[in-house]
Amino acid sequence: MNSKIWLSSPHMGGSELKYIHDAFDANWVAPLGANVDGFERDLEIFLGGDVRVSALSAGTAGLHLALIQCGVQAGDEVICQSMTFSASANPIVYQGAIPIFVDSEKDTWNMCPKALEEAITDRIRKGKKPKAIIVVSLYGMPFKVEKILSIAKKYDIPLIEDAAEALGSTYKHQHCGTFGKFSVLSFNGNKIITTSGGGALVCHTQEEKTKTIFLSTQARDNAPHYQHSEIGYNYRMSNISAGIGRGQMEVLEDRIKARREMNLFYRELFEDIDGVEVLKEPNQDFFSNHWLTAILVDEKIAGFNREELRLKLAENDIESRPLWKPMHLQPVFANSLYYGGNVAETLFNDGLCLPSGSNLTAEDRERISRVIKSVISK
Numbered sequence: 001m002n003s004k005i006w007l008s009s010p011h012m013g014g015s016e017l018k019y020i021h022d023a024f025d026a027n028w029v030a031p032l033g034a035n036v037d038g039f040e041r042d043l044e045i046f047l048g049g050d051v052r053v054s055a056l057s058a059g060t061a062g063l064h065l066a067l068i069q070c071g072v073q074a075g076d077e078v079i080c081q082s083m084t085f086s087a088s089a090n091p092i093v094y095q096g097a098i099p100i101f102v103d104s105e106k107d108t109w110n111m112c113p114k115a116l117e118e119a120i121t122d123r124i125r126k127g128k129k130p131k132a133i134i135v136v137s138l139y140g141m142p143f144k145v146e147k148i149l150s151i152a153k154k155y156d157i158p159l160i161e162d163a164a165e166a167l168g169s170t171y172k173h174q175h176c177g178t179f180g181k182f183s184v185l186s187f188n189g190n191k192i193i194t195t196s197g198g199g200a201l202v203c204h205t206q207e208e209k210t211k212t213i214f215l216s217t218q219a220r221d222n223a224p225h226y227q228h229s230e231i232g233y234n235y236r237m238s239n240i241s242a243g244i245g246r247g248q249m250e251v252l253e254d255r256i257k258a259r260r261e262m263n264l265f266y267r268e269l270f271e272d273i274d275g276v277e278v279l280k281e282p283n284q285d286f287f288s289n290h291w292l293t294a295i296l297v298d299e300k301i302a303g304f305n306r307e308e309l310r311l312k313l314a315e316n317d318i319e320s321r322p323l324w325k326p327m328h329l330q331p332v333f334a335n336s337l338y339y340g341g342n343v344a345e346t347l348f349n350d351g352l353c354l355p356s357g358s359n360l361t362a363e364d365r366e367r368i369s370r371v372i373k374s375v376i377s378k
Helices: 016-026 034-047 059-069 090-094 113-125 145-154 206-216 239-249 252-269 306-315 343-350 362-376
Strands: 052-056 077-081 098-102 132-136 159-162 182-186 199-203 276-278 293-297 337-339 351-354
Touching (some): 145 159, 252 276, 252 293, 293 306, 306 351, 306 362
Antiparallel strands (some): 182 199, 276 293
């Protein structure tokens, strides 16, 4: 019987246990310690530039703390890419703020600069200048960095970069996770590297990092007793999880290479198939880690739709999944404002994420290929 092929499963490198054992030996089984410090340092070195990293319990926690440090309060409006996972938008609501969703563009599937500027100018006309912008690098594909940054600067609105899926991706050789006033990374179980659950907030000054750590450790004032002048959160990463992260950092470049090879596998598989488009870089300025490879299926041309393909893969114990359902189409955000056209909706209707794990074998790829070809040739 064939084993299940997952969309994206954890892939251990082997040295993670060493760092975990070090934490046990030192009795640092807590949300601080040498592994936390070392993991933050490893990430800072990898990302390059003048960045500071705070290791947290989740990428969502990072977004929440970024919004707090951007001054977002109850009743404020925050612009957010609609085509994303709900974790990008939920922290807006944590703050009592109001999400304003924006459509995608067709090249990278990320935030559309035209729709973004339309949203900003309309909200300003209505007396509600947005307090922040959350942009996402979907499936590892960098957003249109220069255009989005230019608009954020033009209207003096801080940009929060959700690079949860994009560790190792670059735009013009600069790493995703370094473009925003604050940027967020994720290390949950299905990401390109994992700490089992966890994330990080990337900022550009030591003062911002100190504030992040302060807020993520219950905002304890500098006093011998427990004293609190601000509301804090229990968001710091554990020393055990950070140990897994340290081991994972040793194999990150290999994981990026393997994910990109999976993307090439699918591009070659669908190369001569009309009506199927594989997401790839628009030009040489973009370098995607291809965390997940995603396709669009035009049923009228291809002769099959994404759901037929998904179900056939599922019949053969191969996991695939529709693209993220845009936030403005989610029941929980049914009353939220939205700016743009139907690009995000079309992506959701026609798109499918395919198995992309760095641990997939040649036999796995052959199995995937065989099932896909059976749908194509029906």
